[in-house]
Amino acid sequence: MGAALVLALPGDCAAATAVTGELLPFDANSLAALRKSHAGKPFVLAFWSVYCEPCRDEMAEWDAVKRKHPALALELISTDAPADRALIDAFLKKYPPGPVRQWVFADAVSERVRYAVDKSWRGELPKSYFFDAAHRVEVKSGKVDRAWVDGWLPRQTPR
């Protein structure tokens, strides 16, 4: 296990985040800030919505991924609005993704947020962005493939 991954997101800390149920605001500047805070390290942006049915199954996948790779910096981002807080909480309670940091779109112009992440993203969900240590990105549409993540993650570890 490389030091970079250990640094990215220790499991005990993530557990505390999940317990408090905080929903961080995600806007058009958030990816740039995350690139900075994850500088030199891999991280994953995983977008979902309470209105997306495949996102239900996706939560269990992320839970499994995090159990297997507790150091993975996974940012789980709801494309709903802060006003949907009750729906988001109910969804995450019913389909727990495990201890990961939670965000919610905080801009009524969702195009602005999506454009900052990927200008060709039309809002289809689930949608995931895997940033390697150099922050080159691989985009996954649809439910995350656990086997693919298992293959992707070790490749990010410095040899």
Added chain:
Amino acid sequence: MRLLSVLGLLLCACAHAQHTGHAQSSGPARVELASSATFDAQGVLWAVHKIGGHVMLRRSADAGKSWSAPKPVNAAPEGIGAEGDARPKIAAGTRGELYVTWTKPLAKPYTGEIRFARSLDGGASFSVPITVHADRQEITHRFDALTVTRDGKLFVAWIDKRDMDAAGKEGKYRGAAVYFAVSDDRGASFRGDYKLADYSCECCRIGLLPRDDGSVLALWRHVFEPNVRDHALGVMYADGRAGTVWRATFDEWAVDICPHHGPSLAADERGRLHAVWFTQGAKRSGVFYGRLRMNGQSGEPGVDGLRPVGDDTAAHADVAVSGSTVVVAWKAFDGTRSRLRAMVSADGGNTWRERDLRTTSGASDQPRMLRHGARLFAFWHTQLEGFTVTPVTPVTPLTTVMP
């Protein structure tokens, strides 16, 4: 390790989280713009949209320059689906009726009922809403689509999960189904529930096209084996029969995903089918226009005149046809503003010109094309400008000539 953990704490700000708790719940409210509009036979424009627990109706006698105050369609408040492709719908009948449908979400996630109300007095009053389908299970009946045939029959189609739920988890049922109901009495009652097709995608709008013979053609995102989310066409007959279902698009989008991005369908004077849709298939990715072949028409099913619509940000295209003039309108984003764009063909979709119709810096709904007589208009509900209506025909000087 202790030092690393402290760094981790700073990185993920969880210490902060423990103190602030629900501080984020007071962020900006969801901006509700999801709306639909239609011209009636007299040229009056009617629009419906959601405000809280009400579908609100507004009227414009000057093609969208000015609007009446909003008036509730449903007197008693209830849930109204208005996310993604969901929105209230409105259609005008052949004798001045106004028909309105919407999806009422139920307590369980992804469930709903298709609701209906009508006005026989020019929007002055509406009937108490009824549920269109006979099935009353707490399951998916969502993404209502509404149209009126030339002989005045009312068709309502929707996405329905009764067959998936009946098949159970081991049943390997793909997606949902498309069901429909028909009213012969101006919406006083509905006959149904008729099944058009198994295996539709779960969260995309259905495109409907009434035909001269009194049937209605539907275009929807299907789930072909094993999980290919391309489109299918099928005919709904007024007696409840469903015609053969055939494949309409061939993009090979094999994915378990919620595109929230349904197709649109229109026919020209020669009966050719013009469609727009979104895909990220193995063969092509983006928003596309094409003329859909029906079985028995020009041989094999397939797409003619296929071409991309707009740039990488193009989304939620809608198509309308008048004679041989075809207009596709869509939404784009330039990093700062949302743009309502259109491409116009005066020759049935052979050659096209593209133009900017409007921009906005705030939030905006999906655009819809409207037709009144021979004229075509783009309807776009924006947060800052309200309901906007832009005439697209007659064809005016154009900004871009497309290759």
